[in-house]
Amino acid sequence: MNKEEKTEYLIDQLRAENAGYEALSMPVDLPGKRRLLRSLMNVRFPGPVSPEILKVQDELLQEELEEKGIVDVMELPVIQDEYPCTEIKNSRRIVLWQGDITRLKADAIVNAANSQMMGCFVPCHGCIDNAIHSAAGLQLRNECAQIMEEQGHEEPTGKAKITGGYNLPAEHVIHTVGPIVGVQVTEEQKEQLKSCYKSCLKLAEKQGLRSIAFCCISTGEFHFPNKLAAEIAVQVIDKYLSTSEVERIVINVYKNEDYYIYKKLFQ
Structure with missing residues (x-):
């Protein structure tokens, strides 16, 4: 998956955790998608996360860290x-x-x-x-x-x-x-x-x-x-x-x- 596909995947997974998020539409551009993903991460209450979600999340965050520079x-x-x-x-x-x-x-x-x-x-x-x-x-x-x-x-x-x-x-x-x-x-x-x-x-x-x-x-x-x-x-x-x-x-x-x-x- 490329960066946009990872972002979309994570949005879909976090939306699926809460029925109230069904009405949230997917933004058309990558910055909008990334902002929605961050928002969903921010409001998520503590709880179990599947290894598959964590794997994609970690890949995305590490990619972004490399772009920012250590x-x-x-x-x-x-x-x-x-x-x-x-x-x-x-x-x-x-x-x-x-x-x-x-x-x-x-x-x-x-x-x-x-x-x-x-x-x-x-x-x-x-x-x-x-x-x-x-x-x-x-x-x-x-x-x-x-x-x-x-x-x-x-x-x-x-x-x-x-x-x-x-x-x-x-x-x-x-x-x-x-x-x-x-x-x-x-x-x-x-x-x-x-x-x-x-x-x-x-x-x-x-x-x-x-x-x-x-x-x-x-x-x-x-x-x-x-x-x-x-x-x-x-x-x-x-x-x-x-x-x-x-x-x-x-x-x-x-x-x-x-x-x-x-x-x-x-x-």
Whole structure:
């Protein structure tokens, strides 16, 4: 099957799981078909998936990953090379990289999850939770659901859980729930964000991981102020590295706003 045939096959299989989807018509172009497939994957509740469906899904996602291109975090320039005057103590082990986190080949990437920790159910939503689950495949939600069922309660803010990476180039995904900010940031929320970074780092080190890529936790849908969040991230990461064997930490930014904030901090 070519890419379009795989997409159509997966759409047909996921539509067949729910009688309410019978009215959904097949889009005429490949981008439309791919968007519908992503939507169906996003809204699908955890549950068994046949090996045949997973085989085709994995082939499609791996093909798309190859098209996007894999970025090895160990080959990226560290901030010591890009910002020689930086006051960051561990500048030879930290990278600032702007781009799609689902392209990064690392031991783990960090996902800014919600307290249900099963991914974003909003079709094609722009959050990183949605992007990571969409690129990893249906297996990721199923593993998250198993973790949450065993836990028996929502994931607390500031903690972290680890899963496989499945169709991502990263071997693992570390999921953490950041604080949700209202009118203004409280001291408790600052401590919770610090805890997110510390929990991810401790879990990574416990698992023997050597490279981790962080997203900008809580700055998107959770409305934590970008500059303050960056300051907290740099402070916690730099301090932790001083007594850690983790070799490479990537601060992954997507928006220009965050890129300029971190550049200014490092300069």
